[in-house]
Amino acid sequence: MKKITVLVALCIFSGVALYAQDSLKQYVAKYKFPEGSAVTEIEVVIENGGLVFQSSLGNTAVEKTGTDEFSIPAYNGTAFFTRNEAKKITGLHIEAQGTVLDGTIVEPKPAESGTKDEILYNQKYLLTPQVPYHNF
Numbered sequence: 001m002k003k004i005t006v007l008v009a010l011c012i013f014s015g016v017a018l019y020a021q022d023s024l025k026q027y028v029a030k031y032k033f034p035e036g037s038a039v040t041e042i043e044v045v046i047e048n049g050g051l052v053f054q055s056s057l058g059n060t061a062v063e064k065t066g067t068d069e070f071s072i073p074a075y076n077g078t079a080f081f082t083r084n085e086a087k088k089i090t091g092l093h094i095e096a097q098g099t100v101l102d103g104t105i106v107e108p109k110p111a112e113s114g115t116k117d118e119i120l121y122n123q124k125y126l127l128t129p130q131v132p133y134h135n136f
Contacts, residue, residue: 024051024064026089027081027089028044028045028046028051029043029044029106029107030043030044030105030106030107031043031044031091031103031104031105032104032106033102033103034102037101037103038057038101039055039056039057041055041056041103041106042054042055042103043055044092047061050062050063051064051070053072053079060072060074060075061073061074062079065078068082068083068089072094072096075097076096076097077095078094078095078096079092079093080092080094081093089105090104090105091103
């Protein structure tokens, strides 16, 4: 009975973790900031199940605090993703250490984004045309 309970709990938590990672994929993209800003480009990626901002100044993990809202603990700041009327992400607003940055999305990641193993699996099994098997 204990084994079944542990197995069920593991399945539930695995599903929650996968859903959380899928919900973060919508933010994965490159964002461009105006010339003269502290950074001119930030790439948002998923690492170890969480979002990471990568820029010329380095990489920093962010923590989700609300819908489209994240904290930036390393810089005591906040980040907000902006959307248009169609609910599509259009930009990234950052406030950290007295600096305010407003960037626009320039390159959303393709739907194929994911771990290397996921990409290879999709290419091999889902994106390859299947040839019908005929037994003559």
